Amino acid sequence: MALIELSGIERSFLLGDTTVHALAGLNLQIAAGEYVAVMGPSGSGKSTLLNLLGLLDRPNAGTYKLEGRDVTTLSPEEQATVRSTRIGFVFQSFHLVPRLSAAENIALPMTLAGIPSAERDKRVSQALKDFGLENRADHKPDQLSGGQRQRVAIARATIMQPALILADEPTGNLDRHTGEEVINLLEALNARGVTLIVVTHDQSMGARARRQLVMEDGQLKSDSRTTT
């Protein structure tokens, strides 16, 4: 059974008087544990696809099955629960809450899910150790370097042990060296069985994934697998 099953997905936006088809008749299957890079020019529908997969957006038509369950018909509350427990997000601009410390940012998904603080502290200290952030726990985001910020964001995305991690240009704001570090981290997570979907402009980074999806005008232009 595929982790993700998209069939006949349509998503259109109304821009002024014209309707823009961001996604048109998209069919896609992604199995659990895959490492997928989504590429394509701006406006090709990559981000819309990612938002849809992350349940931040709803398709106008078509069905989206996550782990065999049709999630497009769920209520907003149920979708929030799915996001909380099954999906982790990593953003280009990190999206850390500026007034919270690194540890508090990592704990945020658990706080929102209502997990008791003793359990939270245990998991956060483990995550800080895993991501090499032990002596940055009480730092605010503006006291951290870009690479550290993205590591905090990745720690936050994985703290609920999701099945799926969606990364939108995770290295877009980082220099090559730190970008490399971050990608290594994500790949290490994938090696442990987490499904990883990365949206990127970077050809070399896309080439590292085992499967490349190229989007154009809301449709899948190519779907190739690298055999390693």
Next chain:
Amino acid sequence: MRLADTLRFARDAATGYPMRTTLSILAMSIGVAAVVILTALGDGARRYVVGQFSSLGTNLVIVLPGRSGTGGFNPANAITSTPRDLTVDDAASLKRLPGARRVAPLAVGTSEINYGGKLREVMVAGSTAEFIPIRNFELAQGKALPEEDWNRGSSVAIIGAKIRDELFASEAALGQLIRLGDRRLRIIGVLKSTGQGLGMNTDELVIVPVSLAQSMFNSNTLFRIMIEANTRDAIPATKEQVLELLKQRHRGEEDVTVITQDAVLATFDKLLGALTLGVAGIAAISLAVAGILVMNVMLVAVTQRTGEIGLLKALGATARTIRFAFLAEAAMLSAVGALVGYLLGQLGAFALRQFFPVFPAYPPDWAVIAGLSTALATGLLFGVMPARRAAQLDPVQALMKR
């Protein structure tokens, strides 16, 4: 999200923007402080006036000559149209009433007092021995008017403190002979200084036996009869008895007016209570304004933190969680504002009491409770709209904004 976490999150959010948090707390606290101080002023005025009236004497029933009420046709009215005098004998007859503890007639006029070449105009009150206890006056020196036949006035007088100071300065006043109008009177007592009060200023008063005053002013009628009822509850019954007895003595004609101190007091109490309420209402407007300000601040907060709200949604926060978080923040702003305002208000009332010690400026409990709960209610009420707006944000749009 757990309640403790929601509260901590809201607190961190509020302290994360100190400027706007301080401003909205300030607005709320000014509103609450205004309610507390203004009602303290209003209620202080009420207490002051009630206190002044109470100092006239306790459980008083007062008889005035003439009728102020409108009655039915009475054959007696057809024969005599001028009201009968209220006489000393009328007053004496009231002493037999079971409900009356003390009775004092009162005749009033002005005259000149003269001692050792010094001359001044004074208010003269003609009464009896019980006048002083009924009016709660106190003697500084000497003794009260003698217990004697009310129709036979001895040539004695009691003078007020200020008159004593002006006429005698450091000399002893007791036992001295003074001239009051065309009478020579011996001073037997001096009143304690009371300062300014409602009714007459006792510091410039001369008290003489009632029959002496009547012959001095060449009048048979009394200005008032004062009756002290046994208890507060006995006042209405005593009033009825007084009216009945005087009607009998005046051949069935009801030509006197009987008022009770209670009625006067109740009127003032009601009047000033309404005033306090009105002032509280005006102050409540400032609370509503503060509520709107909190709403404004929260709306700005929602706009400012759009990205954060999008993130919270992406991390699995439900609309409910976000609504609660923003509502908790609004509630916190108004609660802290209300508390600070309460303390400021009490401080202001305290300062008022320090500057004007005679003025009992204590805010009434109902106003404090109403002020605090209005502050919280408006804060919450006006917090609902921004919280809903935050909860309804589209996460995709919100995340794009940064």
